[in-house]
Amino acid sequence: MIEVRNLTKEFKSPKKYPGFIGAVKSFFTAKYDIKRAVDNVSFDIAEGEMVGYIGVNGAGKSTTIKMLSGIMVPTSGECTVDGIVPYKRRKENAKNIGVVFGQRTQLWWDLPVSESFGILKEIYDIPKKRYEENLTYFKEVLSLEDFFLTPVRNLSLGQKMRADLAASFLHDPKVVYLDEPTIGLDILVKDRIRKSIRELNSLHKTTVILTTHDLNDIEEICKRVIIIDQGKKLYDSSIDDLKKTYGRKKEVRFVLGENVRVTANLALEKAMKAPKGSIDIAYPEGEIVVKFDYDKIDTSAIISTVLKKTEVRDIMIEDVQMEDIVKQIYAGDIRLR
Ligand SMILES: Nc1ncnc2c1ncn2[C@@H]1O[C@H](COP(=O)(O)OP(=O)(O)OP(=O)(O)O)[C@@H](O)[C@H]1O
Ligand SMILES: [Mg+2]
Structure with missing residues (x-):
């Protein structure tokens, strides 16, 4: 669905010197x-894929999306979206795509949401029946009804985002670019937006490129992630691979029984028969916390050893967090292979 080859964008700006002179x-x-x-x-x-496109501020994410949506012309290299070169055939491309820029709305500021949608229906030439079906669907899943007749300028951030998301999907686009679609949203709205993106993808096989600084968005929506840094592609693979390759640490936290007091003298590390350096045990008040390389030792071995040695009230297993890995990649602490 999307092919990008050696895509490059340079901005040329007059050299600036400080002060009036x-x-x-x-x-x-x-x-x-x-x-x-x-x-x-x-x-x-590929068609129907949902890919996270992430990187630090200024990495070049929005610029890529602008080229893919035909707003910007690349300096060199090329891209096609459903066989169309976006910036050469902008109108045709526009029928195929939906875009949400979380930072600004595509709706008409002074018009009610309902009328903005009416204009989009005309622009995209959406058949009446299709339009009404889609509208009913979005009104329900994104609860647009509450503010459907309110002018866009009076909407709250989260309401505007919901309206924008619906607007970008109204004409059943094949590809949707979502550039920070959950910025500033409360957790319930975030959850609703994530769910509806997943649902729309499974209903229509919509291809989605998602840019966000909330990695939970990525984990909940995408299977694959592309990381860019200073304009260059740094990583491109499945999230599972990312975790398997770079996130070796898992954590098990044991909450001990009321009157149990445990110290390092339980010799847990020895009992677990873990390879040297693969395990790290801490003893905060009333707890035992074990951090370990899960490709070297099994979670079950850790749990059974601790249960044999002491009385445990609760066990919590923390999976590898994508956020931890990505943080280290951004900071340059992980060398990508
Ligand atoms: N129109 C422009 N003219 C000049 N420089 C620009 C222009 N648009 C973007 N840039 C520069 O290009 C770089 C990439 O910007 P871009 O908006 O693509 O980053 P981003 O990855 O979307 O960042 P963020 O996470 O902050 O949204 C930045 O250094 C930015 O200053
Ligand atoms: Mg951006």
Whole structure:
């Protein structure tokens, strides 16, 4: 559905110097700064895939999405979306895609949501029956009814986002780009938005590229993740792979019985027969916390050893958090293979 080859975008801006004299100097010199926002990026995305596109602020995510949606022309390289080169055939491409930029709305500021939708129906030439079916669906899953007749400028952030999401899906697009669609939303609305994206994807096989700083969005919606850094593609694989390859630590937390007092002298590490360095045991008040490499030792071995040694009231197992891994990748602490 999406093919991206050596996609590159450079921004050229007049060289800036500080202060008033600097401003005059920038005005008269013909020097330019060149910023390569997207640098030689290639990937393919199949129909129906939902891919997370992540990276730190300024990494080049939005710029990529702008090229894929035809708003920006690449400096070099190419991309096609459903066989169409977006910036060459903008109108045709627009019929195939839906876009949400969480930072700004695509709806008409002064019009009620209902009328914005009416305009979109005309623009996209959505057949009446289809439009009404979709509208009913979105009104229900995103609870648009409460503010359907309110002017967009009076909507709260979360209401606007729900309206925007519905607007981007109204014409049954084949591809949807969601650029921070859950920014500033409360947890219930976030949850509803994630659910409806998943549902729309399974109903219509919609292809989704999702950009967000909330990695829970990615974990709940996508199977695959692309990480970019300073415009370059750093990683492209399944989230499972990412966790298996880089997130080796799991955690089991034991809450001990009321009157049990435990110290390091239980010799747990020895009893678990763990390879050296694969396990790390802490003893906060009333608890035992075991961090371990789960490709070297089984969770069950840890649990059974502790249960044999002492009285336990509760057990909590924490899976590898994607956030921990991604944090280390962004910080440069993990070297990607
Ligand atoms: N129109 C523009 N003119 C000049 N520079 C730009 C322009 N748009 C983006 N840039 C620069 O390109 C780089 C990438 O910006 P982009 O908006 O793609 O980042 P992003 O990954 O979406 O970041 P964020 O997570 O903050 O949204 C930044 O350094 C930004 O300053
Ligand atoms: Mg952005």
